[in-house]
Amino acid sequence: MSTNKVNNTLYTESQNNTFNLSANIIVKIIITVVLIAVLVISVAKYNKILAYNTALNNAYLQVKSNVEKKADLVPRLLKLIQSHTKSESKLLRNIAKLRTKKSKNIQDISQLNKALKLSTLQLYAIIEKYPILNSSQEYKNLFQQIQELDNRTNIVRMQYNAAVKEFNSLIELFPDNYIASFAGMSQRKYFQADKDELQALQLHI
Template sequence: MPLRPLPLLAPLAALSLAGCGVNTIPAADETVKAKWADVQSQYQRRADLVPNLVATVKGYATHEQATLTGVTEARARATSVTLRADDLSDPAKMRAFQDAQNSLSGALGRLLSVKEAYPDLKADQQFLALQSQLEGTENRINVARQDYNEAVRQYNTLIRTFPTALTAKIVYGATPKTPYEATSPGADQAPKVSF
C-alpha cells in the first residue's frame, strides 16, 4: 500500500508556518503599540500634574510670571502634538513629538529651579508633594520609553531576521518602528554640579 503524502505534509506545513512569524509579527507589533500607549499615558499624567504645580508656585512666586507662562505654553505645545501608533514608523512625526515633550521638560526644569529662590515655597507641603509626583512621573516616563525602545528593538529584529523577514515583507508589509531618542541639546553629556 503506497504512502499518502498529504497526511505527512500537514504537520510539516504547520511547523513551517510557526517558524515563519505569521503569529509572532502581529504580536510584536501589538506589543510596540501597547508600550507606546504606556509612554503616552505617562506624558498625559505629567500634563495633568503641571497645572497643579503651576498654580501652587504661582501663589508664592507671582513675579516669576515668565517662567510660569513658559511652562503653561510648553504644556500646551506638548499636549497638542500627538503621535498615533500608526505613526511609529515615521521618524519626522516621532521627532516632532519628542521635541514638544523636551520643550515641556526644559520648562519644568526652569520652574523647579524657582523654588531655590523662595524658602517659603520649598517648605510648602503642596509644592513638595507635587514636586515628588512630578519627579516620579519623569521616572515613569523614562521607564516607559525604555520599555517602548526594547519592544521596538525586538520588533525590528523580528522583521529583519530570516525566516520572519520574508513573512514580514510579503504578508504584512512591515516596516521598522522608530525608537525614542534623546533629542535635547547636551542630553549625551552628564550634567556638571558645582557649589
C-alpha cells in the first residue's frame, strides 16, 4: 500500500509538472506571438507614416521651388523698371532684398510668397505709368511667366495642404501618434494663404 501511494504521488507530481511545463510553454508562445504581431504592426505603421511624410516633404519642395522661381523673376522685372525710371527707390530696394531671404520652413515660404505677390502688384502699378514698359515684349514675357508661377503655386499649395491634412490626421491616432513621436515626427503646419494672395492677377496686356 505504501509503495502504491508513493507511486501515485510521484505520478501525480509528474503530471502536475508536465502540465505546468506545458502551460509555461503555451504562455511563452502566446507572448512571443503577441510581441511579433506588435512588432510587425509597428513596422507597418512606421512605414505608412514614413510614406506620408515623404509625400508631404515632396509637396513642400514643390511649393518652395515655385515660390523661389518667382523670386528669381522679380529682380528681372525690377531691372526692367530701373532701366526706365529712378523713382520708387524705396520700393525697389525692398524688393531687391526679397530673394536674399532664407526659407527654412513653410511659414517662411508663405511669407515670401505673400511679399512677392504684394511687391509684384506694386511693380505692375508702376509699369502702368510707362506705356513703353507696358507694351514691351520683355514685360509681356515676364508677366506671363509670373502668372503661370502664381497659378502653379496655388495648385501645389492645395496639394501640400491636402498632404498636411492626411499626415496630421494619421499621426493623431493611436498607436501612430506614439510611433511618429518616437521617430521624431510631429504635426505639420498648413500653407496659410492671405485673402489678397488668393486673387488672381487681373491685369490685361
